[in-house]
Amino acid sequence: MSVIVTLAQTTLTEAVRNRLLWLAVAIVMVALGLAQFLNQVAITESREIQTALLAALLRVAAVFIAATFVITSVVREFNDKVTELALSLPVPRAAYFLGKFAGCALVAAALAVLFALPLALFAQPAGLAAWAGSLFCELLIVTSMSLFCVLSLAQVPSAFAAVAGFYLLSRSMTAMQTIAGAALTEPSFLGRIVNRIVDLIALLLPALDRMTDTAWLLESAPGAGALGALLGQTVIYLVLIGAAALFDLYRKNF
Amino acid sequence: MADRPLSHVPRLVIALLALGLAAQVALRATSAPPRAAAADLPSAPSTAILRLASFGDPIALAKVLMLHLQAFDYQSGSHVPYRDLDYSRLQDWLSRILALDPRGQYPLLVASRLYAEVPVEAKQRSMLEFVYREFFVDPDRRWPWLAHAAAVAKHSLHDLPLARRYAAAIQNLATAPDVPLWARQMEIFILEDMNELETARIMIGGYLQSGRVNDAAELKFLDQRLKELEARLAARTKEKE
Numbered sequence: 001m002s003v004i005v006t007l008a009q010t011t012l013t014e015a016v017r018n019r020l021l022w023l024a025v026a027i028v029m030v031a032l033g034l035a036q037f038l039n040q041v042a043i044t045e046s047r048e049i050q051t052a053l054l055a056a057l058l059r060v061a062a063v064f065i066a067a068t069f070v071i072t073s074v075v076r077e078f079n080d081k082v083t084e085l086a087l088s089l090p091v092p093r094a095a096y097f098l099g100k101f102a103g104c105a106l107v108a109a110a111l112a113v114l115f116a117l118p119l120a121l122f123a124q125p126a127g128l129a130a131w132a133g134s135l136f137c138e139l140l141i142v143t144s145m146s147l148f149c150v151l152s153l154a155q156v157p158s159a160f161a162a163v164a165g166f167y168l169l170s171r172s173m174t175a176m177q178t179i180a181g182a183a184l185t186e187p188s189f190l191g192r193i194v195n196r197i198v199d200l201i202a203l204l205l206p207a208l209d210r211m212t213d214t215a216w217l218l219e220s221a222p223g224a225g226a227l228g229a230l231l232g233q234t235v236i237y238l239v240l241i242g243a244a245a246l247f248d249l250y251r252k253n254f
Numbered sequence: 255m256a257d258r259p260l261s262h263v264p265r266l267v268i269a270l271l272a273l274g275l276a277a278q279v280a281l282r283a284t285s286a287p288p289r290a291a292a293a294d295l296p297s298a299p300s301t302a303i304l305r306l307a308s309f310g311d312p313i314a315l316a317k318v319l320m321l322h323l324q325a326f327d328y329q330s331g332s333h334v335p336y337r338d339l340d341y342s343r344l345q346d347w348l349s350r351i352l353a354l355d356p357r358g359q360y361p362l363l364v365a366s367r368l369y370a371e372v373p374v375e376a377k378q379r380s381m382l383e384f385v386y387r388e389f390f391v392d393p394d395r396r397w398p399w400l401a402h403a404a405a406v407a408k409h410s411l412h413d414l415p416l417a418r419r420y421a422a423a424i425q426n427l428a429t430a431p432d433v434p435l436w437a438r439q440m441e442i443f444i445l446e447d448m449n450e451l452e453t454a455r456i457m458i459g460g461y462l463q464s465g466r467v468n469d470a471a472e473l474k475f476l477d478q479r480l481k482e483l484e485a486r487l488a489a490r491t492k493e494k495e
Binding site for chain 1: 256257258259260262263264267268270271273274275277278279281282283285287288289290303321322324325328471474475478
């Protein structure tokens with residue numbers, strides 16, 4: 001347990017020394033400036049426009065920062081042989097993974113809180129709390145996926161491309177399925193195969209399009225059912241990706 | 255360096271992997287398939303906002319938006335898709351898509367051939383007027399959709415003055431050399447005593463002959479519309495008998 005705590009602490013220290021929080025603060029300031037600019041341009045629904053664009057920008061920025069931090073941190077440890085040193089200790093490999101994940105989860109929590117703060121100027125509190133909690137869940141999924149990809153691929157470009165592809169696909173899969181289901185002509189044999197493949201991929205992806213919904217900030221907070229489903233999806237996906245990452249880590253030769 | 259054997263992976267990890275995979279598949283498989291209901295169609299944002307969201311590639315955004323738009327209130331096998339859509343919002347979306355990609359023909363194709371054929375007269379009329387308004391932006395490219403709108407006005411709405419107004423617009427403004435003769439004499443064509451199927455055959459045939467259709471999917475779509483029309487008219491004749 002102490003190894004997990006130590007690894008989590010060092011990961012958090014690395015985030016602080018990387019000036020990650022300063023980067024987050026800078027992004028918040030730029031986003032607020034953009035919101036103010038849009039406020040001047042809009043002739044109606046200015047609060048809605050500000051909130052929606054600010055929320056979308058902050059969510060993507062949080063995901064980008066979280067994924068970049070996890071990937072570069074693990075690759076640096078690979079290059080500095082820190083991973084080999086940690087794995088040479090008489091502790092299970094799972095402890096290394098859990099320690100890294102716990103540290104990254106703390107960074108994700110800090111990002112979720114920091115990025116939710118500027119929205120307090122525009123959104124109602126209940127919706128904002130749900131949005132921030134959901135952003136944290138989304139960042140946890142992205143963090144676990146980033147860890148899985150970087151432990152398997154061990155390279156920044158390939159790991160980042162895989163995580164970006166995963167995130168974009170997860171966010172747009174429902175729209176893709178909706179479009180596929182509305183073909184105006186009878187689909188060909190190849191078209192049916194493609195649609196089936198899309199459905200199969202959708203089974204393996206988390207429903208990120210139902211998370212961190214801007215409508216919660218503009219209209220009303222989600223109900224308990226929606227929040228429960230969101231939490232359930234997060235737990236299931238963390239178990240799945242965490243187990244996949246551990247499977248890979250236990251088989252890896254350093 | 256080769257991977258370590260499978261025996262190095264703790265059984266708990268393998269069990270968690272299987273459990274997580276089964277739970278994920280079960281969760282997604284049991285959730286309702288995504289459908290875009292009519293009520294889900296949001297208001298269209300301004301063209302400026304859409305241009306901002308396109309990251310400098312408005313044509314790509316227009317194509318994706320069009321595919322997404324046609325999914326609203328569409329259900330495979332439904333006899334009256336699109337009937338519940340808010341046509342004011344729908345036209346806003348179609349206008350925005352045309353503004354992003356003025357050379358694109360898809361929005362006017364769906365406007366005249368799908369959205370203008372719902373069995374609700376007020377919605378049909380508003381969509382025909384939309385096609386009429388948009389025709390003036392580029393008559394030489396957009397005449398086929400107004401020609402179809404004229405046919406809908408004649409055969410579906412039984413509004414000959416409206417059909418003649420559309421026909422006159424084509425006759426006066428669509429002057430490109432590849433516009434077929436029947437389109438250039440659209441008013442006479444509309445006044446001829448033809449049934450809906452004959453009109454559709456001539457119009458689709460003329461459209462194909464003009465060399466504007468080189469997309470297999472559009473050919474298939476037009477062929478399918480002709481067959482549906484034939485089936486509908488055959489069923490109507492049988493009912494009368």
